[in-house]
Amino acid sequence: xxxxxxxxxxxxxxxxxxxxxxxxxxxxxxxxxxxxxxxxxxxxxxxxxxxxxxxxxxxxxxxxxxxxxxxxxxxxxxxxxxxxxxxxxxxxxxxxxxxxxxxxxxxxxxxxxxxxxxxxxxxxxxxxxxxxxxxxxxxxxxxxxxxxxxxxxxxxxxxxxxxxxxxxxxxxxxxxxxxxxxxxxxxxxxxxxxxxxxxxxxxxxxxxxxxxxxxxxxxxxxxxxxxxxxxxxxxxxxxxxxxxxxxxxxxxxxxxxxxxxxxxxxxxxxxxxxxxxxxxxxxxxxxxxxxxxxxxxxx
Numbered sequence: 001x002x003x004x005x006x007x008x009x010x011x012x013x014x015x016x017x018x019x020x021x022x023x024x025x026x027x028x029x030x031x032x033x034x035x036x037x038x039x040x041x042x043x044x045x046x047x048x049x050x051x052x053x054x055x056x057x058x059x060x061x062x063x064x065x066x067x068x069x070x071x072x073x074x075x076x077x078x079x080x081x082x083x084x085x086x087x088x089x090x091x092x093x094x095x096x097x098x099x100x101x102x103x104x105x106x107x108x109x110x111x112x113x114x115x116x117x118x119x120x121x122x123x124x125x126x127x128x129x130x131x132x133x134x135x136x137x138x139x140x141x142x143x144x145x146x147x148x149x150x151x152x153x154x155x156x157x158x159x160x161x162x163x164x165x166x167x168x169x170x171x172x173x174x175x176x177x178x179x180x181x182x183x184x185x186x187x188x189x190x191x192x193x194x195x196x197x198x199x200x201x202x203x204x205x206x207x208x209x210x211x212x213x214x215x216x217x218x219x220x221x222x223x224x225x226x227x228x229x230x231x232x233x234x235x236x237x238x239x240x241x242x243x244x245x246x247x248x249x250x251x252x253x254x255x256x257x258x259x260x261x262x263x264x265x266x267x268x269x270x271x272x273x274x275x276x277x278x279x280x281x282x283x284x285x286x287x288x289x290x291x292x293x294x295x296x297x298x299x
Contacts, residue, residue: 151181224271
């Protein structure tokens with residue numbers, strides 16, 4: 001069992017027609033949970049789902065994809081919306097409508113006092129890990145469980161959600177003191193520390209925070225895993241026709257969790273598996289992670 005904690009929101013994606021957007025389920029943690037479930041690993045999403053129409057649609061989407069919502073909170077606040085802009089290469093930029101929406105209003109009483117039996121990992125990330133007031137509540141709760149399970153933190157920087165780099169860095173640094181494994185893209189690391197090479201930032205995090213592993217995704221170039229136990233482990237990129245990149249990083253994380261926590265893959269194999277899952281996600285519109293059969297077929 002893997003528990004994923006964070007936001008489940010709605011992406012408004014351009015349809016190609018002028019001034020027309022399509023509402024699709026999204027949110028980094030929700031996408032990650034779907035990725036894990038589609039690969040066949042039991043997963044529960046700890047999230048706050050609105051009672052509004054978008055919230056009901058999110059609930060239907062998650063359950064249809066095999067995500068257990070037994071830990072989800074029914075929230076009175078509205079669903080968070082993200083307006084997606086795609087450039088000519090399929091890369092996504094996000095603008096958020098998140099004033100007093102459901103995803104950030106965590107209270108300690110909404111979080112479970114103990115983790116379900118068989119829980120192997122607790123994954124937290126994206127906006128819910130940095131947006132107040134709920135971010136600090138989630139971090140305190142995750143810290144209480146770090147001696148029992150592996151805590152995985154996905155940085156997934158979204159500059160628009162906090163007022164500047166320094167507040168964002170403060171939130172990230174606080175999570176680095178809780179996590180065992182951290183995943184970040186080269187773009188995340190370059191934005192947080194523009195003064196140095198992204199891999200140097202990852203090495204600094206390892207040294208300063210005693211992390212077990214830092215996973216760095218590199219887009220078309222693949223990914224690299226850094227640890228204190230040996231040289232970097234790399235996985236080459238997989239050449240595909242990119243439709244868009246929405247959800248690719250979440251598919252990577254979900255596949256890595258599936259490979260390491262469920263199937264016991266060695267690090268190099270898990271990294272290659274995760275890169276392939278991310279590449280397949282880029283071949284279709286929206287956050288649509290592949291099935292286990294699709295990823296296994298390419299190995």
